Amino acid sequence: MTLDERKKRILESIIKDYVESAEPVGSRAIVKKHDLRVSAATVRNEMADLEDMGYLEQPHTSAGRIPSESGFRYYVDCMMERENLVEDEVELLQKILKDNLQDWDEVIQSIGNFLSQVTRYTSFIIVPTVKFDEFKYIQLVPVEKGKAMVIVVTDTGVLMHRRIDIPQSVETKELQSINEVFNRLFARKKFAELRKTDLQSLRDELNQRKKVIDGILEAIENLTENTGEEKVVISGILNMLNEPEFKNLDKLKKILAILEEESVLKALLPEATGDTVDITIGRENRLDDAKEMSIVLAGYKIFGEVGRVGVIGPVRMEYWKAAGTVDSVRTIIDEVLKKHY
Amino acid sequence: MTLDERKKRILESIIKDYVESAEPVGSRAIVKKHDLRVSAATVRNEMADLEDMGYLEQPHTSAGRIPSESGFRYYVDCMMERENLVEDEVELLQKILKDNLQDWDEVIQSIGNFLSQVTRYTSFIIVPTVKFDEFKYIQLVPVEKGKAMVIVVTDTGVLMHRRIDIPQSVETKELQSINEVFNRLFARKKFAELRKTDLQSLRDELNQRKKVIDGILEAIENLTENTGEEKVVISGILNMLNEPEFKNLDKLKKILAILEEESVLKALLPEATGDTVDITIGRENRLDDAKEMSIVLAGYKIFGEVGRVGVIGPVRMEYWKAAGTVDSVRTIIDEVLKKHY
DNA sequence: GTTAGCACTCTCGTTTGTTGAGTGCTAACC
DNA sequence: GGTTAGCACTCAACAAACGAGAGTGCTAAC
Incomplete structure (x- = not known):
C-alpha cells in the first residue's frame, strides 16, 4: 500500500511533531509549522483518510492525531532516512x-x-x-599452601581460571611436571574431542598423583561445561x-x-x-x-x-x-x- | 536526654506504625492498636511533649504525627533491637x-x-x-600470530592479564625463555620494590629481545598502575x-x-x-x-x-x-x- | 478538489463544597 | 497532679460543577 506524496508529507509531519512533543498534533499546527501549501481543512480530510488506513489514531474526538504503530512501521519501512553518527x-x-x-x-x-x-x-x-575450539595453554599455579589455580587459555584468547584444593604435601616441582603432562596432552586439542571418557582415561593414566589431577580435571570439566x-x-x-x-x-x-x-x-x-x-x-x-x-x-x-x-x-x-x-x-x-x- | 517509659512506648508505637503504613499516625490509632493503658487524650499530651523535644513532627495541624529524623535517631541509638537473620x-x-x-x-x-x-x-x-604485594607468577602465552597474552598471578591469587603485540618473527621457544627470565626476576618480588628504574635496567639487560620485552614491561607497568x-x-x-x-x-x-x-x-x-x-x-x-x-x-x-x-x-x-x-x-x-x- | 465557517466534543485546570480524621483546649474526675 | 471525656476547630483529600480552549467533522460555497 503506497501513499501519495501529500499523504506522506502529512504523515511525516505528524510523526516528527509527535515524536518531539509527545502530544497529539492538530491540523492547524502542522500546516503552520511545516509549510504544507494547503489549508487545515484539507489536511483534516487527508488525516481522516490516513486514520481509515490505520496509520493514525485519535486519543479522543476533540484531540489531534497521533501516529499508530502501523504509521510508525510504514514510516520506518518506506520513508525513513537514517541519521548516522557525524x-x-x-x-x-x-x-x-x-x-x-x-x-x-x-x-x-x-x-x-x-x-x-x-x-x-x-x-x-x-x-x-565466545565458544572456543582449542586449548592453547594450561597452567597450574600454586597460590598458597593447599590452594592452586588452574589457568586455561583458549585459542580465541579467552582466559579462564578456577581455584582448586591440592594436598599440602605436593611440591611445586611436582606441579610443574603435572603441568607439562597436561600441556602435552591438551595442546591443540579440539574442545569437541574432549569427552568425559578421555578425561577418565587420563585420570587412570596419571593415577599416581590422583588428588591433584582430579582437582584439575574437575576444574577443567567445570570450565568447559559452564562456558558462561x-x-x-x-x-x-x-x-x-x-x-x-x-x-x-x-x-x-x-x-x-x-x-x-x-x-x-x-x-x-x-x-x-x-x-x-x-x-x-x-x-x-x-x-x-x-x-x-x-x-x-x-x-x-x-x-x-x-x-x-x-x-x-x-x-x-x-x-x-x-x-x-x-x-x-x-x-x-x-x-x-x-x-x- | 532520656525518655520515661511511657514516652518511649509511644515513640516506638508511632515509629512502628509509621514505618508500616507511611501515613501520619494519630493518637486514637496507637491507643487502639498497641494497647497502651491510657486514653487518646493522654497520648496526645505526650505526643505534644515529644514534638517539643523534636522527636515527632506534624505534616499539618489536623494530621497525626510522624517521627522526625531525630526521633528515628533516638530510637536507633537507644531503643532498637536488631532482628538478625533467622x-x-x-x-x-x-x-x-x-x-x-x-x-x-x-x-x-x-x-x-x-x-x-x-x-x-x-x-x-x-x-x-585488593592490593597485592608480590608477583607470584608471570606467563607469556602466544595467542595468534603477532599477539600474545601476559598473565600475572599475584600472591593474593588475583589473576590479571593484558594483550600485547609481538613481532611475528618471535618463536614460541623464545617466548618460553623470556618467560623464565621474567619469573626468575619477579618471583617473590615485592610490588613496592618494582620501580620504573628497575624496569628500565631490566629493559637494558634484555636489550636483544627488545620489542617483546618492551611489550611485556609496558603491560606489567600498566597492570600495576591501574590496579582497578x-x-x-x-x-x-x-x-x-x-x-x-x-x-x-x-x-x-x-x-x-x-x-x-x-x-x-x-x-x-x-x-x-x-x-x-x-x-x-x-x-x-x-x-x-x-x-x-x-x-x-x-x-x-x-x-x-x-x-x-x-x-x-x-x-x-x-x-x-x-x-x-x-x-x-x-x-x-x-x-x-x-x-x- | 479545496476551503471557510460553524456547531459540537472532549480534556484540562480551577473552583467550590463536603467529608472525616485528628488535634488542642477546657472542665470534670480520681 | 495526672488523666480523661467532650467539643470546637483545622486542614487535606475527594468529588462535583464549570468554563476555556483546542480540535474535529460536516456543510456549503468557491
Missing part, C-alpha cells in the same frame, strides 16, 4: 574505545554509555559466549524516566522490571539478523509488558559469534537517529574487534 | 554462596540479590581493590519504586541518578567503621539529594582491605531488620572469605 561522534567513540582497549569489560561499558548518551535512550549490549552465559550490559536506564509516556509509575515499574532481570530482557530482544538494523515497534514485541516500547537492534561479530547492540525506548522514538546511531556503532565495533583481537 | 535464611545464603564459590563475581552478585530480597531495600556491595577501581554492585533498585515517598518522579530521578552513577554513590556511602553497623539517617547524608534516604552499612574484610555492604532505602526504614540483616550478611561474608580464600 564524524566528530565517530572519532569520539573511536578514541574512547582506544583508551579502554586493554580491558574488554571497559570497552563494552564505554560503548553502552556512548550509545545511551548520544541517542538519549536506554542502550543494551549482549556479548555472546551471554553477558548483558544495560546503560542509561535513567533516560527512561524522561519519557512522558512512562510518568505512570506502574508502567515504569514494568519496564524497569524487564530491564533489571537479565533473563527477561534476553527473552525480549530479537535475534540479530545479518547486517541489517532490526526495528521492533510496540506490540510487535514478544512480551506483553513491553508493548509500549520499541527496540532498535543490530548484530556485530565477535570470534564467529554474533553479539547484539541497540537501544530501547518508547514507541514514540526518533527511529531515524536511533537506527543510524546503532548502525554506526555496530560498524565501529566490528572494525575495532577486527583490528585488535 | 537460621533458615542463614543457611540459604550459605548455600547460595557455596554454589557460586568458583566465580567471585557471582558471589558478590548473589549476596547483593539476597540482601535486597530479604530486606526489600536496594542493596550495595563495594569490593575494594573499587567495584560497586547494586541490586534491587526496583524496590525503591515501591516506597510511597518516591512516587514523585523528580525525587525518584534524583535517587536513581545517584544509584546509577558509581562515583556519586561512592561519595555518598560512609566509610566502614570497624565492626559496627553504621546507620545514616536522612539529612545526615553527605549529599543533599540523598536527604530523604537512609543507609545501613557494615564493613567486611578481604585480604586486609575493607569492603562495604549494606542497604539503602527511605528514612522510613525498618532499621531493626536492615541492621540485623546487614550485620548477619557481613559475618557470613567474613566466614566464607576466611574459609575459601
Whole structure:
C-alpha cells in the first residue's frame, strides 16, 4: 500500500511533531509549522483518510492525531532516512574505545554509555559466549599452601581460571611436571574431542598423583561445561524516566522490571539478523509488558559469534537517529574487534 | 536526654506504625492498636511533649504525627533491637554462596540479590581493590600470530592479564625463555620494590629481545598502575519504586541518578567503621539529594582491605531488620572469605 | 478538489463544597 | 497532679460543577 506524496508529507509531519512533543498534533499546527501549501481543512480530510488506513489514531474526538504503530512501521519501512553518527561522534567513540582497549569489560561499558548518551535512550549490549575450539595453554599455579589455580587459555584468547584444593604435601616441582603432562596432552586439542571418557582415561593414566589431577580435571570439566552465559550490559536506564509516556509509575515499574532481570530482557530482544538494523515497534514485541516500547537492534561479530547492540525506548522514538546511531556503532565495533583481537 | 517509659512506648508505637503504613499516625490509632493503658487524650499530651523535644513532627495541624529524623535517631541509638537473620535464611545464603564459590563475581552478585530480597531495600556491595604485594607468577602465552597474552598471578591469587603485540618473527621457544627470565626476576618480588628504574635496567639487560620485552614491561607497568577501581554492585533498585515517598518522579530521578552513577554513590556511602553497623539517617547524608534516604552499612574484610555492604532505602526504614540483616550478611561474608580464600 | 465557517466534543485546570480524621483546649474526675 | 471525656476547630483529600480552549467533522460555497 503506497501513499501519495501529500499523504506522506502529512504523515511525516505528524510523526516528527509527535515524536518531539509527545502530544497529539492538530491540523492547524502542522500546516503552520511545516509549510504544507494547503489549508487545515484539507489536511483534516487527508488525516481522516490516513486514520481509515490505520496509520493514525485519535486519543479522543476533540484531540489531534497521533501516529499508530502501523504509521510508525510504514514510516520506518518506506520513508525513513537514517541519521548516522557525524564524524566528530565517530572519532569520539573511536578514541574512547582506544583508551579502554586493554580491558574488554571497559570497552563494552564505554560503548553502552556512548550509545545511551548520544541517542538519549536506554542502550543494551549482549556479548555472546565466545565458544572456543582449542586449548592453547594450561597452567597450574600454586597460590598458597593447599590452594592452586588452574589457568586455561583458549585459542580465541579467552582466559579462564578456577581455584582448586591440592594436598599440602605436593611440591611445586611436582606441579610443574603435572603441568607439562597436561600441556602435552591438551595442546591443540579440539574442545569437541574432549569427552568425559578421555578425561577418565587420563585420570587412570596419571593415577599416581590422583588428588591433584582430579582437582584439575574437575576444574577443567567445570570450565568447559559452564562456558558462561551471554553477558548483558544495560546503560542509561535513567533516560527512561524522561519519557512522558512512562510518568505512570506502574508502567515504569514494568519496564524497569524487564530491564533489571537479565533473563527477561534476553527473552525480549530479537535475534540479530545479518547486517541489517532490526526495528521492533510496540506490540510487535514478544512480551506483553513491553508493548509500549520499541527496540532498535543490530548484530556485530565477535570470534564467529554474533553479539547484539541497540537501544530501547518508547514507541514514540526518533527511529531515524536511533537506527543510524546503532548502525554506526555496530560498524565501529566490528572494525575495532577486527583490528585488535 | 532520656525518655520515661511511657514516652518511649509511644515513640516506638508511632515509629512502628509509621514505618508500616507511611501515613501520619494519630493518637486514637496507637491507643487502639498497641494497647497502651491510657486514653487518646493522654497520648496526645505526650505526643505534644515529644514534638517539643523534636522527636515527632506534624505534616499539618489536623494530621497525626510522624517521627522526625531525630526521633528515628533516638530510637536507633537507644531503643532498637536488631532482628538478625533467622537460621533458615542463614543457611540459604550459605548455600547460595557455596554454589557460586568458583566465580567471585557471582558471589558478590548473589549476596547483593539476597540482601535486597530479604530486606526489600536496594542493596550495595563495594569490593575494594585488593592490593597485592608480590608477583607470584608471570606467563607469556602466544595467542595468534603477532599477539600474545601476559598473565600475572599475584600472591593474593588475583589473576590479571593484558594483550600485547609481538613481532611475528618471535618463536614460541623464545617466548618460553623470556618467560623464565621474567619469573626468575619477579618471583617473590615485592610490588613496592618494582620501580620504573628497575624496569628500565631490566629493559637494558634484555636489550636483544627488545620489542617483546618492551611489550611485556609496558603491560606489567600498566597492570600495576591501574590496579582497578573499587567495584560497586547494586541490586534491587526496583524496590525503591515501591516506597510511597518516591512516587514523585523528580525525587525518584534524583535517587536513581545517584544509584546509577558509581562515583556519586561512592561519595555518598560512609566509610566502614570497624565492626559496627553504621546507620545514616536522612539529612545526615553527605549529599543533599540523598536527604530523604537512609543507609545501613557494615564493613567486611578481604585480604586486609575493607569492603562495604549494606542497604539503602527511605528514612522510613525498618532499621531493626536492615541492621540485623546487614550485620548477619557481613559475618557470613567474613566466614566464607576466611574459609575459601 | 479545496476551503471557510460553524456547531459540537472532549480534556484540562480551577473552583467550590463536603467529608472525616485528628488535634488542642477546657472542665470534670480520681 | 495526672488523666480523661467532650467539643470546637483545622486542614487535606475527594468529588462535583464549570468554563476555556483546542480540535474535529460536516456543510456549503468557491
